[in-house]
Amino acid sequence: MSSTFPLRDTSASAASGWVDEWLRRARPVDPGHHDELRLPDGQLRPAWRALATQLGAPFDELSRCQEVLARQIREDGITYNVYNAAGGSSRPWSLEALPLLISPEEWPWLERGIAQRADLLNRILVDTYGEQTLLREAMLPSALVLGHPGYLRGLQGTQPLGGVYLHVVAFDLARGPDGAWWVVGQRTQAPSGLGYVMQNRLSVSRLFPEAYRALNVQHLASTYRQLLDTMSTLAQPCAGGDTPSLALLTPGPYNETYFEHAYLARYLGLPLVEGCDLTVRDDRLFLKTVQGLSPIHGLLRRLDDDFCDPLELRTHSTLGIPGLTQVVRAGNVVLANALGTGFLESPAVHGFLPALSQHLLGEDLILPSLPSWWCGEASAWAAVRPQLAQQVIRPTYPVLDTPGGLSARRKRQQETVLGFTLSPQEVRAWEETVAQDPAAHTVQTFIPYGQTPVWSEGGLSLRSASVRVYALSDGRGGWRVLPGGMTRIATRDDGPVSLQQGGSSLDTWVISSEPVDAFSMLPTSVKLEELAQRQSPVASRTGENLFWMGRYTERCEQQLRLTERLISLRAEDDEPEQSLLQALSALGVQFGMVPPGTPPLDKLGRLFERAALDALGDAQAGQGAYSLAFNLSELTRTAQALRERLSPAHARLLRAMATDFQQALCPSVPVDPTALAARVSTVQDALAHLSVQLGAVTGAQSDRMTRDAGWRLLTVGRLLERLIGHVRILQAFWRNQALQHPQGFDQALEMFDSTITFRARFQRRLEVPALVALLVMDESNPRALACVVRRLRTELGKLPERAGAPSDLLALLPPLGVGATLASLCDPVSGHGAMMNLLDHLLDAGWRLSDEVGRLYFAHAESTDSMVSA
Template sequence: MAELRKPDAEFPAYDEAFDRDGSVRPLYAAIVERFSNFDTAELRRREGIIEEEFRRQGITFTVYGDSQGTERTWPMDLFPRLIAAAEWREIERGLTQRVTALNRFLADIYTGDGAAMADGVVPAWLVQSSDGFERNAFGVSVPHDAHCVIAGIDLVRDAEGQYRVLEDNLRNPSGISYVIENRAAMTKAFPRVWEDHTVEPVSQYGRMLRTALESVAPTGSGDKPLIVILTPGIYNSAYFEHAFLAREMGVELVEGPDLVVDEHVVYLRTIEGLVPVDVIYRRIDDSFLDPVSFRPDSTLGVPGLLGAMRAGTVTVCNSIGNGVADDKAIHPYVTDLIRYYLGEQPILPNVETYVMWEPDQREAAFDRLDELVIKPVGESGGYGIVIGRDASDEELADARAEIERDPRNWVVQEVVELSTLASLCDDVLEPRHLDLRPFVITGERTQVFPGGLTRVAMRKGSLIVNSSQGGGSKDTWVLADGAHSNGAAAQDSAR
């Protein structure tokens, strides 16, 4: 049988499946029993089924600058992550609260009177100096103030099992297609494992997203507004997801030249002539969206699109300028924004974050830089991060010099020992660190999609879960209310 290793008793991280005394948490009892009865050869066989299915369907991701080739099959670990119904409801409440406040903040900046800045909740200079702050967004209103229709909020679990927000992703969060494909692959490779649990489905995402996009269509769009997904094209790292979502929603996948603006109206070129477009779900960064108003050398966007947005004839989701609210330098202020806009205490706390432009916080961080995590505010994908305890003296000195050179560009966070869960590594199931990216959809109302993308650091001891940095993923099961284990798992490893 495959070896299923428990975390060491002195291991500082919270383990999802095993308690501190080594006993199996009740939530995972059936899964642990199932996997304990598989031998290594059988697990590898089923892993091969998943890899072949992903390869056949072209389910890939892209790593730029990699010497071994940029396109790789999406990595999925076999051992699923489980979340109890009551636990999920608390996460759901916290995410709804957070995204509601962030949408209020964006509306306050771009179509409001900047009250949060005027009242000192967030420094005005910090907002205006953000790379994500977009002056072109001023005066561009969005139905229901849904500046962020699709949000991906990165959660981690600390040593006590408390979920904390690590980062907000409000521009073009990716990964939802892999959530759905992970579920399909898991169902195919382990059909009998499902007998032990009642799991919330994930197949409804396309309907949820389409409903939200329809709800933010401009007034006068009719009962069936025309929605398109705007993609940079086949060479984009997330192109698989763009095509996947177009199929799921039953909408056109278009590139910039497929659209044209005339008299502040966006049209789709078709063989039957020009057809007005009501909603654009764009997967292109702000700076490439309209060569008239942004980068003039962009061939990816649509000339005149910003004018159509201002005229209110088309809604672009997510809206422009959202990057100011997911700037890592704004992250420490989000809990205050929740209190300010909603009059509520935050349900999900932040990971403790220190801002380097405040002299007292900077000096305190410098005194223990080898115990902290150093992050540039403008990077993503795990790039540029320095984990103090793993860094050399030279790397720490370089990081300190970079912070002193440009304090606005850096934040420092406490190390969170990300929770762990058994993962198949070198023919052994042993603990690896993971996080969770749930997806939040806002239209007329805000909804949280059940589950999310669990990312796992496949290198032992690593806290970097990004796929571009060697990370993998897991199927995430949110158990339905009243769900319970259906008794002992079968002993037959062929199941």
Template sequence: MTDTVAPSITTTADELFVAPYLAPSNAYDEAFDGRGSVRLPWQAITTAMQQLGAEGMQDRHLRAQRILRDDGATYNLKSDPLSPNVWSLDIIPNVMMKAEWLKLESALQQRAKLFDLLYKDLYGEQRLLKEGVIPSEIIFSHPGFLRQCHDMPWPSEHRLTFHAVDLVRDQSGRFIATGDRTQAPSGAGYALENRTVVSRILPSLFRDSRTMRLSGFFQTVRETISQLAAHITESPRIVVLTPGAYSSTYFEQAFLANHLGYPLVQGGDLTVRNGKVWMKSLDGLSRVDVILRRVEDAFCDQAELRSDSGLGVPGLLEVARQGNVIVTNPLGSGLLETPALLAFLPDIAQCLMGEELLLPSVDSYWCGNAKQLDYVLNNLPQLIIKPAFRSQLSKSVYGHQLDKQGLADMTAAILENPIAYVAQTYIPGSHSPIWEDGALSSRPCILRTFSVASDEGYRVMPGGLARVADSRDQTIVSKNLSGSRSKDMWILSDTVEADIDVPLDNLPGAQAEAANLPSRVIENLFWFGRYAERAEMSLRLMRTIFKQLNGIDIFPTESRKVLLCAMSDISGSLPGFHDQPELLENPNDELAALVVDSQRMGSIKSNLQQMLACAEQVKEMLSADTRIILNELRDHIHSIDRAYINGLPPVPEESLDSLVTSLLAISGLNHESMLRGMDWMFQEIGRRTERAMLTANLLKNTLSEPLPSLQQQQVLESVLLSVEALISFRRRYRTRARVSYGLDLLMIDRSNPRSLIYQVEQLRKYVSELPTTDQGTLGLSPENRFIIKSLNDIQLADLDSLAQIDETSQTRHNLTELMTQVMDNLEHLTTILSDKYFDHTAGPQQLVKAKWKNNV
């Protein structure tokens, strides 16, 4: 039976395959053979592309990009919450028949087992070093060799829970390993996201192809991780340790944490007490049994490893040595990623397993060996030069890309420190078809596969994460996930897979119901609510100002001054319009800056950026609909930037409507869809506190100064308009625009959801439901005292007295004093809540900080 079939080209749409791209001269083509015929696994793919045509393919491409963006799938290399890098995905999957895959799977299982044995030996018996199989310089000179991990206890047979391999095909189509990932292998979550997206945009093709599913692999992950702490407890507490929201793979970490059902924590969320690791939450400290880490070895423990790390948990290594917490993959496993080991891997396999390697590695030469060094120097233009000790800053140098001077410099660098370099044969990646710019082309391709330990050995994800070069100029696919485009990897089966039997957990009901969230998550949600309210209040007041300044009625100087100065006070961008007559006469530039100047603290854009930054920190807590709205908000912000590029646009108030609508959508979604847990509670506390303080500030800065009747009415109606209460006011009081009537609606009307008393009463309700930590406190808690004091001050206020003008100061002094008192009380409230429920303490540090260099 032939493994290729010639495509039938009869229509214009079929022209995609007449000559899709030039055949690579020195590389394997995944989809087409040397005659241009379609390989057997690709028949269904090419047929589907023919049926869809260029227009249908482009539509699927755009849908995929939209889904990825809505999912928040990013690969961030910057900290800009307005322009995250959306994960790059090509909609054409890579495919492989199951028979070919099973052979590769066996080789990957053997390789994972070998690296597991290698870790055990290097941190245990060290037979490989004693027998000279591995030169000792490779290990003892490596900064990733952690002597503290020697003979560390482990509860299961397999030390390496996860193992990943980067693979390329040579010209014959044979898979060759180019590198291993053993420390915190990334990419499995992106592979799952790719599968989710591609199966949605090509549902019929995916269903009819009988593609092997990924769910079994992730079920094995759950079972394996749960069993790691079976000797400690029947219901282990498992967390995913992330470097934080600005980690380049943060989306994957959050995505996996949600998919597996584990809390996502940062180093500051954990602490070491009494020889154990604890998670700091609202309910106090909760013991952690297993840490699935995504932080590199050196940054995991400030006390014993890198003292300048802000990502780890001081004392973690000592707790792991005692066996009181399981960190996986185990600390010290970064050592196994050195490419220098590949030069000795066949001998290592014979020594530890007595077997030949089923999966060959790329030919590697360690320059610390005199014979291999001589070969490298004589063949430098045909080799890839890599640092023997991987780091985030290490880069590979391709000899064929160097000029004469570059080769001389590289030679000098190698001779200066030979043990620090490894050379590998350059293997051009196989070419895979991609969809780009409305047409079919090809790019070099690389595959990362993933294995997880199980009771039977190692289970391999059926497929993995395929990646292709991102531009036509690139002939090499980066080993890092950035700078490349990903593809879904389909393993085509001739049978339908049976459903997976998911075992029931024995998690106690009390623990299942507990909203055990890290304090950091709660704090970010609290500030998310506060920044959202700041942005909304500023937007509403700014829209009102624009309407009044550009309205058909005359807007007197006195009214203009009050509203403009109130804008400066509400935004906190001072001095602003205060004591600057020239700005009052020509306010356009200042108003434009308060909208779009992100460097201006308190500006609308600055508040929105801060809100989005808080959302990034708690991405795993946000619903799909919330992420969609946040993406729309980003689009609206970019539209505002374009509209304001030359100052205020012609109708500035209309340009802000979309931002207000997005903020209202977020608020409504949270109110209607979020479970009433502690996450929702603190977000609401943040919102209500900020709205109350801003309302009090608005009343203080707009109604305290007496004005002539016309101007007073204009200002009062402007305030009512900015809080969506003008229509209700007119219906209730007709045309009697008295200040005391306005205060009645904005201060003490419980039916108005934007009134001051409504906010404080909601705060009283929410704060009363918070966990109590002061067991020995008698009477009311400090936070309740400030809430009740504010509530009493508002309820006991005499509105006519507040509206009276003080003869001495010629202001509404009582109103100013009351609003100031309410704002102070609420500010004290936020301080107490912060001190009580949020974590601000610094962890222990090394008394003597290490100064030795790691860049050997």
């Protein structure tokens, strides 16, 4: 592990000076907040003193470290989607260089308190979906539980495998003004953040490796391993003696934390799947793969309960798996976490936990919850109503959105309101709102969050912080607490702690006084039986995205070449031939370079050129032209859905292409849109840079990806697009007789990237038979139709067997060559017709192959028995 931070003299005299410098650079804490950096007497806390001793006082280096972090985050594509941004945009993940430090004296107490709470919540779920003693004895109000949309009546009496409802539970902690820790929230459905926790740890520990080792920071990997081991153990009964198959369920790339889903799936070695990747057959869950249906025995889900099954839960959801609830009832899948845990996230539950802890565990809560009053209890509402101006008003229940949206009243009920920010009139208005529907509101005590240091503008600012910590079940009634967590801070010194509102994150270092666990998720040794070549099944959605990645890559390259040919006409000394203009006009429409109905080049050439230039940067295809920017955008979107499959460098390059192209088309010095020559020059520069990038992408796809079924589908997609595109080019040139003229002849060679090869073989003999031999019949020319067809036969033949495939696919292609001889295509009398018939046949074969590949490997339309893979 290499450090970006310089080594420092750690002598006692130097350390004392550095500590003083840290204190001098630190701004004061806001009144009423706990100071994580300093003791009440103004000195650094021991943990921070130890960190200051290790890092010294090169504060200019801290600024550089922050820049290194930001650059690494951008390059790695670590993002967080902000729903309230224009268009639901994603922004780079925000991470500060300095960590939050938890001392070795505090952590054991926090660890016990978190494990106790996780155990308590799981016991509440066992009772609530079982005998319901707590409801009958009014330890939990029935109206609170049964009226919560997170309680799923359809699962009453259903116990998950092993009796484990909560495999992962997250608690949000904050320090009060006196330094005491409080639990301010809990997440029981699909807790987020585990991927970001590991990413933060890897990023920050690389900045300060010496300090990380010297402070004896506890490691995280073994806790992640615990999660996999527990799920595998619990899933054994439904795996029928085989090794259980696990996957991570994500809502998809538009979810706010999709990056961490992909990152966590890769780190854990799990396939990342969406609801559309899974299907239910005979009360069992299957992953749709290009090899067939593969059973899934466990899902680590990042999808909230009500989205998981559109048959029984949220009916208009397109994210879930129809029939999943029935699979749960049948005991054929382990869900982490189990369905129906959402009601425990209600803030109203906190008010009942102290008594429930005594009742179920026989002990007091180690970690206190914020004092909470559920206003559905008349006595609680009467007690807290006079104090409303000093409290926090929160919604008891989540209001599930509907296709028609929420009413203004329902939206108001969903607000979290700080009483001290309200005017007297607003307080009275909120009293009336709560009184109209008391059960929908919960009141909690407000505490100002403790503040931790972050490096900002040459000094240490103090920001309000909360820490999300995670407890993981061992499947046997015990709990393991992740020694660390995700710390979130306010974007301002005393603002809201919210990533959606621009907050940032910190790594969380739990300092240990004992040797740290050195376990790594990377295997230290390989067993001989593991050396046998085994490939994981490729999900159908993944295969489809790879298929279209190949097609979009080739489509972009063909459009780039066509645009270059259109631009090259302006540089010709001679007036372009009418036949060439007609051919390029037809191709411009067919390839989506201009909107349908644009006058052709041979009629209104300048209008055609302007339309092509206007469409070039239109990523939304607003005028109906699906040109380069649109297809680059689609390529980027496809790559986003394949994050777990692509190397960081490959993914970074794909993200950069669309951005770089748009920036190149919009230079810092604006070009007059009416000055066609200046616009053309700008476009030429943009195309030249894009050409280099596309070459790099092609190299990464062909030379840096494993040759599994997914890669073969990518290659098939690219070859199909090449076949269809090159056939169209030849059709346009042949039909318009553009090859009879030198200009058309040269343009066709350029479109096929074969000019150098042609001249090396035939010099300047611009004869059509020579061109046909090179562009149609030559199996050694990767752009020739014969070579494309030959490679298609090879790759289709290696696709997984599926109910007749690939033999059925191969039957659509000529068995040898392109299905015609050179002599027949060059015959003076019948050659024109033979060429057109050949091109029509190959074009039809390309489209039919595209449909058949989708039907066989993506749609899964056959019966169950023929689809289940061994």
